[in-house]
Amino acid sequence: MPDLQLYDPFATMQFSDEHCFLCGTTITTAQRTPVFGEWMQRNYNLQNKELLMLDKSITTFSQLTIPCCTSCNANHILPLEQEIETAAAGGYEAIKSLDPKKLFQWIGKMYYGSLVTELIREKDPLVMPENPVSENPQMLGRFKTFFQVLQSLRVPMVFSDFLPCSLFIVQADPTEDELPFEYQDELTTMAFSIKLGPVVIVCKLLDNGIIGNVLNRLYKLTEGQQLHPIQIAEFKARVFYAAYIFNVVPDYFVRPGKPDDEQLVLDTLIDDITNEVFNPWDQVAYAHMLEEMLKPWSIREKEILENPQQPLSFLTDDNGELKTINRFER
Structure with missing residues (x-):
């Protein structure tokens, strides 16, 4: 039977390098997955390109990773990235023919991965952001709602x-x-x-x-x-x-x-x-x-x-x- 239990990290603000971003499983700090797929970094030479975070720290595309258990990475993240990679190689028509739900999940993983990184960094920021995400109940409520549907990545889910x-x-x-x-x-x-x-x-x-x-x-x-x-x-x-x-x-x-x-x-x-x-x-x-x-x-x-x-x-x-x-x- 598939696991149909939804995970809610927002209830206790369980954002850390010791919990899988997608299912909440306790993991080691070495278990991570790239926010931007390795194929994309490779194809567009992104590895060392810099990104500015909200706390004014600098990271690179290759360094921007999120905590992810082996099961979620192998069974959900990597197969999705491979599907998008194949479509991207086929150009406009191939991407247009993708299941829109898959594109939503792929985009959502990058967006949410960036958000999770910001929430983790806010616990020990280089410079505290003027408006910390973790202190904005309205934004957190919106992100919690978004994560509910993003879990379609892991949990078999039909949008009616x-x-x-x-x-x-x-x-x-x-x-x-x-x-x-x-x-x-x-x-x-x-x-x-x-x-x-x-x-x-x-x-x-x-x-x-x-x-x-x-x-x-x-x-x-x-x-x-x-x-x-x-x-x-x-x-x-x-x-x-x-x-x-x-x-x-x-x-x-x-x-x-x-x-x-x-x-x-x-x-x-x-x-x-x-x-x-x-x-x-x-x-x-x-x-x-x-x-x-x-x-x-x-x-x-x-x-x-x-x-x-x-x-x-x-x-x-x-x-x-x-x-x-x-x-x-x-």
């Missing part, structure tokens, strides 16, 4: 008519694409993007696909198209800003089962009665987000908001149709 995230997969036009790999995440808004060669995966975790529905028309325009990197930057800005103003946290409920069940079934509910799903859209705040994404092209907020009612767009024209950009010129 939903996926706990919005996923977008776009491809870059190679003409002016100079970055083989890029990674961005926002811990508080749970927005994430990763570039594997010409393929860019953008994700908002823990929204049950709501942002995917909101941006569906724009996303449909990009399907099968090769986008200039500046267009991909704008697409990411739209997803990340939507995540920023997203204002609800889903609740997940394990459906009552029978003793001989071999999987858990999860239902979900979003409180859109007492809470607005989105906070109001603010053009200036969006322009800040877009300016950040457009840094490589030195495009400033003033230019973005030259027409305050219709911010600058490289993705769509005045009729809402996809623009064609092969080479970017000022």
